[in-house]
Amino acid sequence: MSSAAEQETVAEQGAAGQRGPVAAVNGVQRRAPGMPAWPGAPMPLGARFRVGPDGVAGTNFALWAGGAEAVDLCLFDDEGVESRHRLTELTHEIWHGFLPGVMPGQRYGYRVHGRWDPWTGGRWNPAKLLLDPYARAVDGDYGPFGMSPEVYGHVRDWPQQQVADTVRDERDSAPYVPKGVVVHDEAPDDEWMDDRRPKTPWADSVIYELHVRGFTRTHPDIPEELRGTYAGLAHPAAIEHLTRLGVTAVELLPVHQFAHEDHLLRRGLKNYWGYNSIGYFAPHAGYAASGTRGQQVGEFKAMVRALHAAGIEVVLDVVYNHTAEAGELGPMLSLKGIDNRGYYRLQSDARRYADYTGCGNTLHVVQPHVLRLITDSLRYWVTEMGVDGFRFDLAAALARSMHDVDMLSPFLAVIAQDPVLRRVKLIAEPWDVGTGGYQVGAFPPLWTEWNDRYRNAVRDFWRHALPDVREMGYRLSGSSDLYAWGGRRPYASVNFITAHDGFTLRDLVSYERKHNEANGEGNRDGSNDNRSWNCGAEGETDDERVRALRRRQLRNLLTTLLLSTGVPMLVAGDELGRTQRGNNNAYCQDNEISWLDWGLLDDPEWRALFELTARLIKLRHRHPVLRRRAFFSGRAHSADGLRDLAWFTPRGTEMTERDWYAPAATLGMYLSGRDIPGRDERGAPILDDSFLAVLHAGERPVSFVLPGPPWAERYEVVVDTSREEQDAAPETAHRAGTAITVPARAVLLLRVCS
Template sequence: MERTLLPGKPYPLGATSSPQGTNFALYSENATAVKVCFFDESGKQVDCIALKERTAFVWHGMVRHIKPGQRYGFRVDGPWEPEKGLRFNASKLLVDPYAKALAGEVDWKAPIFPYDIESGDDTKKCGKDSADGVPKSIVIDSTFDWGNDCPPQTPIADSIIYEMHVRGFSKNNPEVPENLRGTYAGLAHDASIGYLKKLGITAVELLPVHHFIDEGDLIDKGLRDYWGYNTLGYFAPMSRYSSSGDDGEQVLEFKQMVKRLHQEGIEVILDVVYNHTCEGNEKGPMLSMKGVDNTTYYRTLQDNPRYYMDYTGTGNTLNAYNPQVLKLIMDSLRYWVSEMHVDGFRFDLASTLARELHDVNKLGAFFDTIHQDPTLADVKLIAEPWDVGDGGYQVGNFPVLWGEWNGKYRDTVRRFWKGDSGQLSEFAYRLTGSSDLYQGDGRTPAASINFITAHDGFTLCDLVSYNEKHNEANGDNNQDGANDNDSWNMGAEGPTDDANINNLRERQTRNFLATLMLSQGVPMLAGGDEFSRSQRGNNNCYCQDNELTWYDWKLDDSRKRLLEFTAKLIALRKEHPNLHRRRFFQDRQIRGSVVRDVAWYGTDGNELSDETWGEGWNRSLAVMLNGKTLGVMDEDGHQVFDDSFLIIVNAADQGVEYMLPEPPNGVPWKQVLDTENIDDPFSEAEVAEKVIVGGRAVRVYSDCGEHVGQAEKHRPAKTL
């Protein structure tokens, strides 16, 4: 069929289908020619048309008779001057940076490198056609019946975030049909959603689902990328997670998943990687933006543009300082909110996006643009507040409206329960919302995304089972992954038959989970930690798409106990606004003050002195949270009240006797949680004036004592 080319429009960028055909638009400042090439399902090129129109650096044209489902790619010509950062090579097929779906895998044996790979000289141009080794972009039909889809919009302060992997979560679940396991449809299945609801999750945070590729060296080792931090397309859902494959139906399946989760009150947060792409440095492949316009899309060295700035440890850094690249990022974010209905984003290595000339700038263009965008006004924005460059560690320094992965929370809580000395004061700040990090700039405790484990590092089970990493399966001689994990194996490396060690590990796991759910801020639970998922000591499973990372749903008695414990903890937290306050305690520092809404006590029942805070040997304390001082109103203008809580933590090996302080409201304390009690940790009990809190245990008392399920007596806090 003859392809008729019309002028078309420069916007929107990418491929836009209509009854007349498909409009193609590609931004390239330095190109001299652009062609759009079409392929059949076998990968054979069937046509190639030059785009004649160029408007404000956008090459565009409307091609008649091109319908949804058509596979395509770009060929971009221009100067080959690597010393200036210009690496145009029309023999290389390029993925559309705005492609909404992709088909096919990268073939590393194909000539996908723009230079002579045999000599290794990146300044020597390679003229071989790469089309057979490059994924093809797909024209999609964007129509979808969202019906009455209504995002839950759970206030961030009330959120329980569950970090999970789409594939790993359901891949081994026998309750999910085999053909749906490990897919978007598998996550949307009744068995998956029923589990998340029973656990009490309000939001799933999905490891990257933007289309990514496997590195060639992993394929050579018989491995492949599992985490997904190797992005090729910022608009395309990963086809590997689609039960229908890579025929373009992955877009529909993703939308169906989001719609189904929303129907059950669960939000969808995406882990996004706008700091770098899969194209690597000057020795990397040419798959998309490197060939479209290298110096526009990537940050190159000012004094030698042949080479790349690398704030990410991956070889390149996306040039978010460039207005067009910032537009691409914003267009991508808006697309996932407007067209795919996601509810928020966790930004990988977010400090990189805030770098302008070099330094991280929280008043920079990236933040200004996001804060002014009405499409993003109601979505959750979470930063991983660091990168690998100088000055990249920015915990506590992101602007208002942003939450942060609180790395200091993770490190402090691990060290405290491991028994490290001198952690008491730091632990107190983390338990009460990290006011030292977030209080002074208009933010609330919800700015602190609290986590103890995440995809990167040990699982919670491994944190209490291994002193050292065991990453041999990754094929790098155990040289990869972090060496300092603040872990403790309790006396045996890995699994053991020692009952005492296993009991202690189980108790320590409950201590970590209790700390996470009783802390002010927003808890993020790493998927599988609620039933003691293990990766056998591997703390860098980025390349383990197998049984090592897939959730094991065969639960023995101890794992079932932990799952039940976690669900009850989450329910306890959700029922009590006193455990997830919207404001910091009195807007004052913890130490050295007598406050009416929070107080810290020693074993004698008296408030801790400055001297006691400084005692490095001390590994135990009590904190009282007064439920009558929340300082918020409900929708009817009434003050919100809640139970008061007394939380005692003891990281020492031996039990500690406590004289309980007087309840703040004159109602006797009742015990509502004891992590030392393996059989029934939530059993309620009357208490005497003195109690003995066991070694390595958490004890919680309430001035009401009524158990989970009595939420109706608490007036819900107003959404602020």
């Protein structure tokens, strides 16, 4: 523990920086005098430009800082000169004031005064400029070679490392941190008049996970200045790919303003994925083509409108479980300096942070003001930015009450009753890294979940690693073992085989080991449990037999995903055979490793994969039996004994309990199109074709007897993944009761014919 004398010495060394000028101009620090703020109002939080009834235009500033002793609002001109304005009004722990003449585009931040006492969790330090948690836009970034020591609340280079975080750093951080921007977000009433939200029902949804920057960064038909931006994603060339593919929603990797970790910056890398949020209301400035003084807000809205006009919903991947401030040795950027104890979960030793996220800190969502921050942010993105839903990163961390995951937690309760949020798409990543954090199947009705048990089963089946087919049966038919409770529906399961985190689909069939050397962490990062199979060679190869097998495996995986009951999620580029060269943790690779290679569309072998994917999605949209709104019953619905779902062995017989437990590489799934639950838009019963899907993971062909009456009289082959070109031959018909040869490692989809 450092002595008081040691801390005084450090304070004296930096005192001039705190008491004197604070902005650097031509190497000289200077500060402009500030004018007193008017009282203003405590609501709403954040910086809100307005014109009062007296005609005076200005901005109201309001900041929750419960334990603070004083708050200074700091304004910055274009040269970086700072003027400070003390907020003297305090209402219900909210510091507020109105400054006339402060217009949209003004950059600002806060300095919050209070006691420096890390041992009790108090880390106030007015030398540090803090980002407004409610800032609608953010201007600026951190240095390319690492965060400056001034950005830390403690003396980062203190010689006694065990007490480094206890010694307050008095150097000014303002020249080194981004600033909030005042935005005129009370838009005219007609701004959204031309916006038509698609409102696709869950059962009809096909989700496409993409990265705003990486999706268009190399697109040849998008102007270079728009590539990698919101405007680039709104470009007709980008939207054309999405509509040709047939997806109904894009799930955008984090677009909240985020920061780059210091250890990455020092290695010449950046946080590419963006799971390091620091501004929950601000679109990430790095994705804006039009400017960062508020223009990014309008550009984001224009992107949403363009996607909506194409019938595509916008879902945001949001990170409310932790922030970019990390643990006690992390930087001081916003919440840590506003009220560390009020915003973060701390251990019994309040100097330390409770970490259920693996990122150093966890937001204390049980606290009313933290819960309000999150829900205010969510409502803002829905009502003012036009988004249609959210995927919650490490959602189990948000559902923790005191320590345990609690499905009656304040966060889940508030979402369930909120008139705005309960109407949008809600997707949970149903786990965190803490004890008891794995909660797949446990989230309450209203929520859907990423189903990693689907991912694992499908990967294992196609590498012939499942001990039997029980798990596969559940996953193909909607995972009723996980979700058939509380009135939940099959679309509670978001089925995926790949996601941003892990191998791409092509790498899944090309690598058995991760190859993350480019990340600079000695290949120690990323999961070792990939459930992948390289088809006989590690990495890229000229062996055409291996290459052909890999392409077949890709067709098998995509076909399985798009024929399964539940909501399928594709990852951008998997339909093109995108590779990350074996990197299964490309979070810091803002380069060709992560960007989509649009040249793949010019290669016939990969273009064929795209065409198959689009054909399967179209087939799914056309046939409600492939996107059921209710779980299968397995019971007969007619006198002939025909059931809505039946399972068959290669002998053409229905599977028995013994068959489910026996090792097998082949599974036949019969989907009946009769009496599908629900009604069409005219109120009539839903009738559809019936299908038989045969999945065979064995390395040799197998003879499969097609089930006879009452199941079918004839069958017609619709999809055969053993063929490179799906439309190269006419559909093939077979009589029921006859044996057909299913090629090695293939899926056959057969339509039942009368």
